Amino acid sequence: MPAMVEHIERQTKQKDAIRNQLAGCEEFLSAQDLHRSLQDSGIRIGLATVYRQLNSLAESGAVDTIRLDGQQLFRLCGDDAHHHHMVCTGCGRTVEIESPGESWLRGIAEKHGFTIKSHTIEVFGLCSDCRNKMEHGE
Secondary structure: OOHHHHHHHHHHHHHHHHHHHHHOOOOOEEHHHHHHHHHHOOOOOOHHHHHHHHHHHHHHOOEEEEEEOOEEEEEEOOOOOOOEEEEEOOOOOEEEEOOOOHHHHHHHHHHOOOOOOOOOOEEEEOOHHHHHHHHOOO
8 A cells, every 4th residue: 555545544544533532522622631532442643643633623623622721622513603612611511602793793893993804702611510519619
């Protein structure tokens, strides 16, 4: 088998393994956590390959990505439509939320003299379970 075909085949298997591992998780994961999870499942893959494949999947829109506490996190995209997220900073639980509306965004941009090229909106806070734990000192 020529090296190029072998490389493409390996890359596809690796990407499929990453997609399958992400499919079993509803929270956002770091590349390091995903790598550890893949290895625990018996899948041999390098951390650099995990980063490369995740970034490729993010560019194609197959995975969502956010930044939390200075770390880039990834999650399999559950919806092909443009969407945003509400993320619990305690447990990582994530809910897809509706956009506040294009007219609202255009109005804010116009008010400050901007033209919008693209946007992301991520909302961070505590889910009710984490808030209850915090209030009850758990």
